[in-house]
Amino acid sequence: MIEAGQNPEQVTRILFQDFPTWMLVSFYVVAVLAIAVFVYGCYAQVRKYARGRSVSEKGLWGGIKDMIEAMLTHRTIRRRDSAAGRNHALIFFGFALLFIGTATITLEYDILEPIAGIKFWYGSFYLWFSLVLDIAGAGFVIGLLYMMYRRKWLALPKLDYRRPDRVPSDPDYGRDWYRMEDWLFLWALVLLGITGFMLEAARLVWLQADPTVWDYRWWSPVGAIVAYGYKALGLTPMGAGELRIGLWWFHGLLALTFIAAIPYTKAKHIFTAMASLAVRDAKPAAHLPESDLTAKKVGAESITDFTWKQLLNLDACTKCGRCHEACPANATGFPLSPRDLVLTLRELSNATLEGFRLPPQDALAAIGDGVNQVRPETLWSCRTCAACVEICPVGVEHVPIIVEMRRALVDASEMEPTLQKALQNIHNKGNSLGENKRKRPGWTKKLDFEIKDARKEPVDVLWFVGDFASFDPRYQRVSQAFARLLHHAGVDFGILYEAEMNAGNDVRRVGEEGLFQHVAEQNIETLEACDFNRIVTTDPHSYNTIRNEYPDFDGVFEIEHASAMIQQMLASGQLKPSKTFDARVTYHDPCHLGRLNKGFEPPRESIRMLGAELIEMERSRDNSFCCGAGGGRIWIADPTDKEKPSENRVREAAKIEGLDVLVVNCPKCMNMFEDARKSTGNEDNFRVMELIELVEECMDFGEGSGAVAAEEQRAADAAVPGVQ
Known part of the structure; x- marks a missing residue:
């Protein structure tokens, strides 16, 4: 695998090759800041969930095995939308392998080598590592491009965020910010994948005279193809070196920005979806939780009346619209979309529970006609048929959430006379x-x-x-x-x-x-x-x-x-x-x-x-x-x-x-x-x-x-x- 006469330790990639000290210091400063923002965001999310009610520990984490199986097989995502499932699998496994790869490099470069002098990222290991990550990265980009095509050109009704429980004059009718978030999320990941290959190709052209680099170019097949494209356009080694510096900073800053933004954006579903599946009830709609009839109030009239698990459910939702599509109330023109109900409560949760202090009680109200509130007619439209719960790929339990809010309405005698x-x-x-x-x-x-x-x-x-x-x-x-x-x-x-x-x-x-x-x-x-x-x-x-x-x-x-x-x-x-x-x-x-x-x-x-x-x-x-x-x-x-x-x-x-x-x-x-x-x-x-x-x-x-x-x-x- 390593050609005769070549030192295997030289068949590798030096991360900061020819970087001045100020660049290294700047990078690590930015990296520490990004990680700090990420950690605080995670803390803010945990603090938000802790403001919900406690939930019985009985069987709480019994779904970990099912979560792992669902994650590895993608069965919950492939159901009734096999194309989306296949391409999400490309994205998921591509991202996972790229993340593992980055973590592996960090492990050696920043921990093992400085502390113990241990090196392993070279020779045959490095070549196989490079091949696997190139294939993973290609799948990652292909999956993302399909999702862009699906969102833009297929124009699926279930991805339309206009709400059935609002009218166009309402400020939260269209939810345009969700469309913007979706596209920013997709573009950020696509650019991460593409600039990674461009950076890899620039390095190959820059060091084409070094046999420990160019002789092994096809162990990075996508990078090698892009490198030949660069050469066909007349890019010189010197020009490739300058391009490498610019791409390195763009790619690095984009990656760190993405990491920092995870707890605050759609990207958080990377973690919340897995946690939601792990704590999912075995019979979320067939067996509803008891309500404490001796409590001062029954049901959930405020966002703090939900359990931490239900608040986690709200964040796990990926807005895929499968529950929206399956709901019989929504299909027949009633003012209910299970997805929109979850998103409404998520918006209320984010607006009121993420801060250092809770706002006044009135601002926590979950039922009403205001922005970030669920209207009573929406709750009464539900048939509790569990079509939403059954199809949700991330384990959101809509029916118990709706019933908790109905309990509050019944407790207040707000119901139809019949x-x-x-x-x-x-x-x-x-x-x-x-x-x-x-x-x-x-x-x-x-x-x-x-x-x-x-x-x-x-x-x-x-x-x-x-x-x-x-x-x-x-x-x-x-x-x-x-x-x-x-x-x-x-x-x-x-x-x-x-x-x-x-x-x-x-x-x-x-x-x-x-x-x-x-x-x-x-x-x-x-x-x-x-x-x-x-x-x-x-x-x-x-x-x-x-x-x-x-x-x-x-x-x-x-x-x-x-x-x-x-x-x-x-x-x-x-x-x-x-x-x-x-x-x-x-x-x-x-x-x-x-x-x-x-x-x-x-x-x-x-x-x-x-x-x-x-x-x-x-x-x-x-x-x-x-x-x-x-x-x-x-x-x-x-x-x-x-x-x-x-x-x-x-x-x-x-x-x-x-x-x-x-x-x-x-x-x-x-x-x-x-x-x-x-x-x-x-x-x-x-x-x-x-x-x-x-x-x-x-x-x-x-x-x-x-x-x-x-x-x-x-x-x-x-x-x-x-x-x-």
Whole structure:
């Protein structure tokens, strides 16, 4: 590798070759100042996070392994945008290798050699070092140039910072400073990469007469190509030497300026994104944190009411717009963008928490109509479907942040009257529809068998029915069908009759933490008084909170969703369909079953076992588009001048040629889609059916079973009573 007769120690690069002493002193003075600015900036950020509330240490850093895996594979960045992921990987790994290279040189030049006389940056090590960094630098620049092309010429809507919760006359509508920051960030890095190669090439031309330099030029392939370009333009060794000095200072000052600016600019995401992924909750939307009901105030009305972890989340956001693109509220014209909400709180945090002293309390307010404040209508637009949380590549947990702010609004009684009425109904009558408790088991009267009362006798399976499955006339038919399936399969099951209360999932997500804890404790007390082995429910919302949140209140139960139980019964032969479901169907993943609890496969397996032709919608599984009912929105009337998320979803289903049935797996989805099918003009084009109804239609239960045939369902009552 090293040519005969050459000293390996001379095959290296002398950093300050031919530099006068004043240049060296000046460089180190500037470097120390840059590092000091960087260190203070880091201190200011840590001080800012420390002004947030503490957070439970339980499982806090459990995501370090996932963070490392995400960082090395770039899986969270490649999802749904593979080109951006590939090019970000070039930037990330290129930057990392260049940083390691610079640190390695500093280690030898400034520490090991002066103190211990240790040298290693020469000979074969230096040549391989140079080759690796040249390749890394080329990838680094290529990735940055693509990001420039993507931002300028692709003009992706998700990179447009105009806010849906503001109007053009508002001072913070366009956020032009973010575009400027993005471009400065990209140009700074591109210039660092390009001037590095130009500097390398200038040195090669300057020292072309030295065989320990020129003979090894192709170990720096990009630099060598640029050097030949210089020579073709007539650059002499003397001219290259002068160019080297100018480029050296430009490149060095740019690098030091970038380092100093990291804690104050977008560049901080280099650190905050990794930290955010490391402390990410395993179930950030399925399991919300408890609120201390004994505290003077509940929720987050001020920026200091958020935890340090949430303040870190705000800084981790890279403004990529994936949450903005995935949000059903934003997609249908509601004044909410998860990204813009995070950026608003970040701006408030930076403006108020980075200084030596906190400003007056009024300046810390996070909710309001002012600049750096989130408006209440923005918070109430959220469906808590977690599409934003699920797609965020850096682990930002938007839903817990929104719910904390909702808790403050509810604590101040600032909510829609219909929402307040629903919450009152749950408190007074145990259900959101305001029905008498004694009517809860009324749907069972149309069955030709009795369902056991799990309060009075042991059962194997306790069926937690839920509000809509008990009181909604359309979904009562589904409940009856599921009861017939369980009875036919010989399952020993029972229900709680009038003792069952709303499970509280959506109560918690609208921000009424006190009521949630009340109904959770009441249901847990009732369940613990019963003798059963496991719980089943047809309601994904109840399934989610009983599975993930009741254990916080010592309510630990084995629970499964009805779709999983049906799949098991079909597979085991407990249910034996007498005919196939000969139709083209598509399946809608409910947010609380699919995205929040990964229940993707059982419903699809059941559909296939029934013989139906399953055609997936464009947005499915973890990318499923919310029906719009979650987060308490089913209790709040949608504006008539805006498209409803359910209508958006039904139109997506209608694009499937020859579609016969839109299959749902949730009472709230059924309610929303039945209405949307009519309002979008698709009433005669396809049916909306529960998975349970598909199974029953394939069973031979005989006349009087209550199964809804296709023509009967088409002629069923037009409107399904709801709360919208």
